[in-house]
Amino acid sequence: MPKRASSDSAGPAKKAKTSSSTKRNQRWSSVSASANVAAVYKELVEKDPTHAYSYICLCRSIIDSHQTDEDEDDKDEDEDSNEQDRPADAENKVRCDNGKTCLCRKPADKHPGHRWLISKAGWQKYVGARIMCDLREPELFDMYTFNDHAGYGVLEVVQNLLLDYDEMKPSWRDQWAVCEAMVQLCMGSSVGPMIMIDDAQCLYDTHSLICRMFLNMLVTLDNESLLKPDSKVQSLPAVMAQYIQLSTGWEKDGFMGDNDHLATMFAGYVRAYAAKHGIQLPLTDKELAKAEEVQLPPPIAVQDPWLWSGTLQEYSRKHAKSHSPRQKGRIGGDSLDLTTWSSAERKAHSFEKKDPLGKEIMDAIKKGEVLQVG
Numbered sequence: 252m253p254k255r256a257s258s259d260s261a262g263p264a265k266k267a268k269t270s271s272s273t274k275r276n277q278r279w280s281s282v283s284a285s286a287n288v289a290a291v292y293k294e295l296v297e298k299d300p301t302h303a304y305s306y307i308c309l310c311r312s313i314i315d316s317h318q319t320d321e322d323e324d325d326k327d328e329d330e331d332s333n334e335q336d337r338p339a340d341a342e343n344k345v346r347c348d349n350g351k352t353c354l355c356r357k358p359a360d361k362h363p364g365h366r367w368l369i370s371k372a373g374w375q376k377y378v379g380a381r382i383m384c385d386l387r388e389p390e391l392f393d394m395y396t397f398n399d400h401a402g403y404g405v406l407e408v409v410q411n412l413l414l415d416y417d418e419m420k421p422s423w424r425d426q427w428a429v430c431e432a433m434v435q436l437c438m439g440s441s442v443g444p445m446i447m448i449d450d451a452q453c454l455y456d457t458h459s460l461i462c463r464m465f466l467n468m469l470v471t472l473d474n475e476s477l478l479k480p481d482s483k484v485q486s487l488p489a490v491m492a493q494y495i496q497l498s499t500g501w502e503k504d505g506f507m508g509d510n511d512h513l514a515t516m517f518a519g520y521v522r523a524y525a526a527k528h529g530i531q532l533p534l535t536d537k538e539l540a541k542a543e544e545v546q547l548p549p550p551i552a553v554q555d556p557w558l559w560s561g562t563l564q565e566y567s568r569k570h571a572k573s574h575s576p577r578q579k580g581r582i583g584g585d586s587l588d589l590t591t592w593s594s595a596e597r598k599a600h601s602f603e604k605k606d607p608l609g610k611e612i613m614d615a616i617k618k619g620e621v622l623q624v625g
Contacts, residue, residue: 276418278411278583282613284386284590284622285411288379291621295375296425304424306359306485307374309367310347312438312493312533359485366533368486372424373431376412380432383408384441385624387587392607392624394589394600398449403587405445409436409457410583416464417563423471430468431486433461434493438500446506453570455508458501460566462517465494467559469524474554478528488525492532495521499541513557519545590616 279286296303350356359368369377387404389396412433419425436442448454472478472487495518501507507514522542525532532539548556555561571580585591590613594606601607616622 278414278581278585280585280588280591282591282617283585283588284616285383285585285588287616287619287621288382290619292372292375292379292428296372296428300424303372303375304370304428306368306370308354308357308359308362308365309369309489310353310355312367312489312496367489369431369435369489370424370428370486372428373435373486376415376428376432377435380408380412380436381439381441382621382623383411383588384436386590386622388444388624389589389600392589392597393602394597394607395602396600399444399447400587402444402446402448405442406448406453406457407583407585407587409433409442409445409461412436413460413464413563414583416468417560420471423468423475423477426468426471427484427486427490430465431490433464434490434497437461438493438497450572452508453572454506455511455514456566456570458498458506459508459511459514460562462494462498462514463557463559463562466513466517466520466557467555469521470556473524473528478524478530480529480531482530488530488532491521491525491530492534492538494518495532495534495542496538499538516543516545518542520547523547590622 275286276289279289347353347355354362354365356374359365384401384405385391387407388401390401412429416426416429416433419429445457446454469478469491472482472484477484478487498507498514498518498521502515502518513520519542522532522539523545524530524547527547550556567582571582589597590608594608594613597608598604598606612622
């Protein structure tokens with residue numbers, strides 16, 4: 252059931268209020284738990300950028316869960332969602348316990364040589380995205396709206412990340428945090444409902460746009476002279492590796508469009524960037540073999556060689572479908588976040604015909620507090 256966010260280190264602070272200096276993005280409704288989550292990230296990076304852009308450990312890559320723990324899926328269903336996303340260390344079989352004994356969220360500078368890293372900003376962006384996914388899952392509110400509400404809700408969250416990436420330029424650090432968060436989200440369990448939506452082409456186009464976003468990011472880092480083995484972007488090798496793991500998994504499972512040349516070549520392009528700049532990827536030979544060797548396109552004197560901006564605009568025009576009266580022909584936003592619905596709307600769709608969010612919770616949201624559902 253809905254509840255205010257706990258003070259657990261896996262999530263935002265219990266009282267995460269929007270400061271008066273934080274400009275509200277026009278994507279958000281006047282009352283929106285999603286807006287409050289977004290404000291937590293903004294406050295983090297504005298209050299102490301050095302802290303926000305420092306790096307922490309992940310004990311392992313999320314993708315290893317699919318390789319080492321398939322037989323334990325049923326056992327894991329009732330465990331904490333963080334642990335579901337990152338179940339066991341593929342190398343030493345030590346189970347991830349969210350930092351109690353494993354390396355998760357330990358300072359990277361205290362563990363030199365550890366390969367799986369993420370910036371604190373990226374981690375916060377990822378945690379926030381997962382919270383936003385839950386806010387769009389009617390079953391967690393004991394409600395039913397329509398069959399694909401949760402799936403299109405996750406899509407809405409992913410689209411918000413894509414829009415965040417575009418709006419955050421020229422801050423490459425914030426764009427990198429989005430790329431870190433995106434791959435963590437897409438490799439975890441929270442994104443599962445999205446692959447079940449009834450618009451397969453939208454799913455393919457979304458995956459393709461995610462790939463294009465990351466290639467655009469690599470060009471940005473290259474222009475900043477940050478694509479190198481000793482880059483101050485400490486999570487660079489891990490994130491490049493995870494995008495290869497993610498995209499090869501999508502292709503294997505049929506979640507890439509058959510005629511999408513860039514998407515099918517994406518893993519090879521990432522591998523080619525790594526090879527060109529001498530970046531050692533933390534992947535096995537078998538995993539690397541899935542990314543076929545390709546040649547990068549010849550350099551051209553343009554800022555956007557992967558056509559990110561134009562493709563995002565075309566995607567926005569093509570997929571600005573409304574699954575809620577509030578959406579009004581745009582991608583992203585919070586129209587499927589159930590905290591933005593009126594009390595009467597929630598009551599009408601409730602199994603018990605009562606609003607699952609009481610006055611106390613809604614008053615807290617109006618004050619800027621974060622809501623977690625569980």
